[in-house]
Amino acid sequence: MSKSEIGLLGLGTMGAALALNIADNGFDIAVYNRTARVTQDFKATAGDLAPRITATETLEDFVASLKSPRAIILMVPAGEAVDQQIAALRPLLDDNDLIIDAGNANFHDTNRRAEAAGDKPFLGIGVSGGEEGARFGPSIMGGGNKASWDRVAHILTAISAKHDGTPCATWMGEQGAGHFVKAVHNGIEYADMQMIAEVYGILRDGMGLDNAAIAAVFDRWNTGPLASYLIEISARVAEAKDTDTGRPLLDIITDAAGQKGTGRWTAIEAQHLGAPVPAIEAAVAARNLSAARDLRQTGEDIFGGAPQALNGALTVDQLEQALIAGKIICYAQGFTMISGASEQFGWNLPLPEIAKVWRAGCIIRSVMLDDMATALSEDPDKNLMFASTFAGNLKATHGALRAVVAQAALHGLAVPALSSGLAYFDTMRTHRGTANMLQGQRDYFGRHGFERLDREGKGFHGPWAN
Template structure:
């Protein structure tokens, strides 16, 4: 009996989908799950793909079912479970067998695991696209030694999403580079989702639109500059009906957003890197606030209902679309800026144009804009994306609409933190002389920290001590 080309541990939602994807692309795979019944149920339900899947009852059986040198994908929860699984698996492997952590790991953990592995092969790869992406083609961001990536690249590129004929899978850099890029992807995802939710709130609470009209608006936007997976599904979510009550689905969903921590990791790391990502930070804060439902209800009772209907024609749907275009560009500019900063900090030489290309299909933030972003980053990866000619022109044409949307939202009590943070970022980045001179004056006054003078020189002090 021939042996499997690759193994996989963990048959949860993502692991099962990824295993089927591997088999569907013509590769024999051995699988193991901690609960044996899950393994056999998975195999029994695999249909025509079952002959390519070898179910195993023990880790020892899994290892023996894979051709040497072995490669085994871990699809287990992030954190200690990954360390525990590596500790259980490694003694059963040969020195040239490869362990691949494909879960949502914190890149610092991946850095540590790569160093602990030493000369033993290890990869940490980011996989984006949810269950559907895992099954039919995710975006894959590889991290670890290039030679280890090259050993399994034929499988990972085959199972990845394709943009035209280009696989959405590539090597990003050493150690935790792949998981870092995935974390920034998720941070952008948080901001993009939050901006869409804010525009939904403006349409619902400010403009008095019903769910059907909102769904139609998103569907229209998905045919233009904003064409993206998140805009597409937002229209479908708004159009859906609750099968239990017959009410619009959105009207029966509790307004408390969940999170698995990846957006929070992005924000924390951005602070360490001194990389400004205000729209992403605002989105993470908004999710945290969304969970404070009792406090928000108490605030409404005390201060009165915040959202107020806007007078007719205060805002147009065209203005909302233009605001979204502006906010999206600024959000991606912040994300790519953070990646560039990390590339310098960690010595990874992260391939920014390739990252944009990998995100063009399969992942949650796939968007029509990413083609132009990849081209702009290819021209000058060190340049802030908002200064690239294509996006500079879009910002010039649309930023006034973002300003109007943020202003009218504030005037009518509709929270728009991500859009507002994006606008503040834009205004800061177009102001040659800001107000940090006051901060430097204050710092020198109370702490004698010194300041640079506009007419030259560092380490000067003001006259406040005389």
């Protein structure tokens, strides 16, 4: 019996879809799931792809079914489950067999696992695109030893999404670099989704549009500069009807958002790196606040409902322009964070290639990413807001963003991510800021010292120091 070229452990939604993608691209694959019935059902429903799939019921049989040197993809929940599977597999593997963690791991865990592996091959790869992407072509961000990536690159590039024929899969750097880039991708995703949700709220509560009209707005925007996967699916969500009641689906979905932690990791890591990502932080906070539904009901009972009709104070075109500005700002924050991590961890992360990998397959794919890849190729150290293309866009759109944030505030419409994005933009275009007051305060109560504009040196103090 011939052996499979690659193995996959964990047949949940993403794992099953990825395994079918691998088989669909002509590779023989062995699969294993802790529950044997899941493995059996997976192959039984694989249709024409079943001959390429070897279903195994024990770890020993799974390992034995693979060509040597072996390559095994783990698609299990991030955290302890990954460590448990690695511990179970290692005694069965040869020293040159490769383990690939393709889950949503925290990059610090990937760093630790890479160090624990020593000379034994280990990769941590970020996979984005949801179930559909995993099945038909995700964006793949590789991390670990380059030679280990090269061993399986022919498979990973084959199964990845393609943008004008270019695979959306590449090696990012050593150890946890791939999972770090995936985390920032998810942070940008949080901010992008939140900004869209905020604009949806203005269309619904401020302008009184029904779901069908909102879907039509998103559809129109998806033909212009905002064209992206998230705008596209926002239209589909807005127009959807509940199959049980026939009512508009959005009208019956609970307004409490879930999260798997990657956005939170991005916000936390940004603080460690000293790379501000306020739009992402606002989006994470907004999800946390969304869960406090009872508390928000108490607030409404005390203060009255906040949203008020705009009465023509804003136009749909202004909302589009505000979203364009917000999108540029949140991507700029994300790439600045990646640049900071590249320097901090010595990864030499390829920023232009990251933008290219995100052009198809992943959740944040957008027409803007072509121009972002070009801008980062010209000067990877420049904040995207200052690149000529996006500087021009922001000059044309930041006024609309300002109007949207201002009118939203005046009419009680919460727009935390758009507001944070605007504050970031205004801070980054103001040479003389207000931190001199902070330094004066710090010196007054703690004698921390400050620098002066009129002379060299550090450690100056105010008159209170005497």
